[in-house]
Amino acid sequence: MTNARSPDLAQLLGQCALGNRAAFEQLYRATSPKLFAIAVRILNSEALAEECLQDAYVKIWHRAGDYRPHLASPVTWLVTIVRNGALDTLRRNRRQVTLQDPAHLEFLMDEWNTAPGPDGLDNDSDRLRDCLGQLGDDQRRCLEIAYFQGLSHAEVAELTRTPLGTVKTWIRRGLEQLRKCLDV
Amino acid sequence: MNYDNPELRRRLAAEYALGTLRGAARRRFERLLVRDPDLQARVVAWEERLAGMAWTAAPEARVPERIWTTVSGRVETAGSTARRRGLWNSLAFWRGTGFAATAVALALLVLPVDPPTRAPDAMPERVAMIAESGSDAMGWVVTASAGGQQIRARALSPPEMPEGEVCVLWLVWPDGTVRAVGVLPEYGEATLAMPITDRQPYQAQVAVTIERVSDIPMDSPAGPNVYRGPWMEL
Numbered sequence: 001m002t003n004a005r006s007p008d009l010a011q012l013l014g015q016c017a018l019g020n021r022a023a024f025e026q027l028y029r030a031t032s033p034k035l036f037a038i039a040v041r042i043l044n045s046e047a048l049a050e051e052c053l054q055d056a057y058v059k060i061w062h063r064a065g066d067y068r069p070h071l072a073s074p075v076t077w078l079v080t081i082v083r084n085g086a087l088d089t090l091r092r093n094r095r096q097v098t099l100q101d102p103a104h105l106e107f108l109m110d111e112w113n114t115a116p117g118p119d120g121l122d123n124d125s126d127r128l129r130d131c132l133g134q135l136g137d138d139q140r141r142c143l144e145i146a147y148f149q150g151l152s153h154a155e156v157a158e159l160t161r162t163p164l165g166t167v168k169t170w171i172r173r174g175l176e177q178l179r180k181c182l183d184v
Numbered sequence: 185m186n187y188d189n190p191e192l193r194r195r196l197a198a199e200y201a202l203g204t205l206r207g208a209a210r211r212r213f214e215r216l217l218v219r220d221p222d223l224q225a226r227v228v229a230w231e232e233r234l235a236g237m238a239w240t241a242a243p244e245a246r247v248p249e250r251i252w253t254t255v256s257g258r259v260e261t262a263g264s265t266a267r268r269r270g271l272w273n274s275l276a277f278w279r280g281t282g283f284a285a286t287a288v289a290l291a292l293l294v295l296p297v298d299p300p301t302r303a304p305d306a307m308p309e310r311v312a313m314i315a316e317s318g319s320d321a322m323g324w325v326v327t328a329s330a331g332g333q334q335i336r337a338r339a340l341s342p343p344e345m346p347e348g349e350v351c352v353l354w355l356v357w358p359d360g361t362v363r364a365v366g367v368l369p370e371y372g373e374a375t376l377a378m379p380i381t382d383r384q385p386y387q388a389q390v391a392v393t394i395e396r397v398s399d400i401p402m403d404s405p406a407g408p409n410v411y412r413g414p415w416m417e418l
Binding site for chain 1: 194195198199202203204206228230231232233234235236237238239240241242243244245246247248250251252254255256258259363364377379380381382402403
């Protein structure tokens with residue numbers, strides 16, 4: 001699911017590594033709407049997400065030469081940079097763990113998400129959406145919290161007021177189910 | 185724990201990528217990850233799945249134009265100069281990003297090149313013999329072929345590393361440009377991925393630093409430099 005998905009983004013990253021500014025702007029235009037949404041999702045603040053996105057793209061420009069197209073899809077590489085930066089900010093700013101607006105947690109299944117991304121991602125996206133839809137609500141919610149808030153089992157348990165053993169089981173089964181569904 | 189159990193390997197790789205594997209279990213897993221290509225592939229597959237889901241699920245948000253203005257300005261002023269300046273010994277770009285950066289950075293550095301995409305082995309053109317200064321024992325032989333696009337490292341008698349530390353191979357150009365090539369294997373042979381760059385790999389010097397597994401930098405070394413020398417022509 002990784003190789004055919006974004007040949008254009010890989011090419012743009014390659015151009016960025018060679019110092020091509022026009023390619024960098026193209027990459028930014030193609031990817032910033034989604035990456036901004038991910039930063040907002042993690043930070044729960046547009047102001048913080050703006051800063052995060054700025055830092056992320058400066059980093060992307062400087063580190064484009066480190067991208068290895070045969071080891072990760074461009075999307076994975078870009079999402080990882082944004083998520084790492086956002087989680088760092090979150091850790092610096094987090095005084096205590098607070099439950100986000102529950103409506104926010106429906107993010108993954110939101111109807112906004114029917115918009116196709118660049119580069120003909122539709123098949124992969126449909127598959128991902130189907131597989132997410134097959135998860136139990138609790139499983140999906142725990143996975144989202146762990147991924148988007150960078151929390152441990154114990155922190156997810158505290159946040160959701162669920163016994164630790166239950167959270168571990170939900171996460172383990174959720175991951176297992178996702179893998180089976182996606183790898184079919 | 186029996187790390188040969190396929191069920192356990194699957195689960196640990198998934199929880200590592202998700203970020204829920206913590207503490208001593210995480211450190212043990214990372215030590216294993218450095219020399220286990222199968223685990224590396226599993227972690228990378230999970231990074232793909234999770235990032236893919238985050239991307240798929242994200243709406244196309246309206247991005248304020250001032251973000252691009254700022255980015256473009258920062259790249260303009262910092263880009264051409266800071267990039268070309270000597271990065272050796274400067275602070276690691278990734279330092280401070282903490283554990284979240286680990287999986288992809290590590291996996292990207294150590295994952296062997298995928299066999300189907302690898303060109304047929306070419307004759308080695310350059311070689312670097314890596315020995316710790318003050319030591320008689322040869323640690324690794326690193327060979328390069330195909331104009332530097334294929335780099336292989338074979339462990340001879342590498343130094344024993346403290347837990348959680350590895351030797352990382354770098355290329356250093358005369359103008360100070362530095363690129364990470366990969367983690368040198370503890371034993372056996374590893375194929376390392378040449379970073380994308382417009383530089384001639386053979387004009388660079390080869391260098392080795394000791395880095396923490398949990399925080400491998402890719403932009404510039406953070407740990408002590410233990411070797412530096414030129415390629416030798418074969």
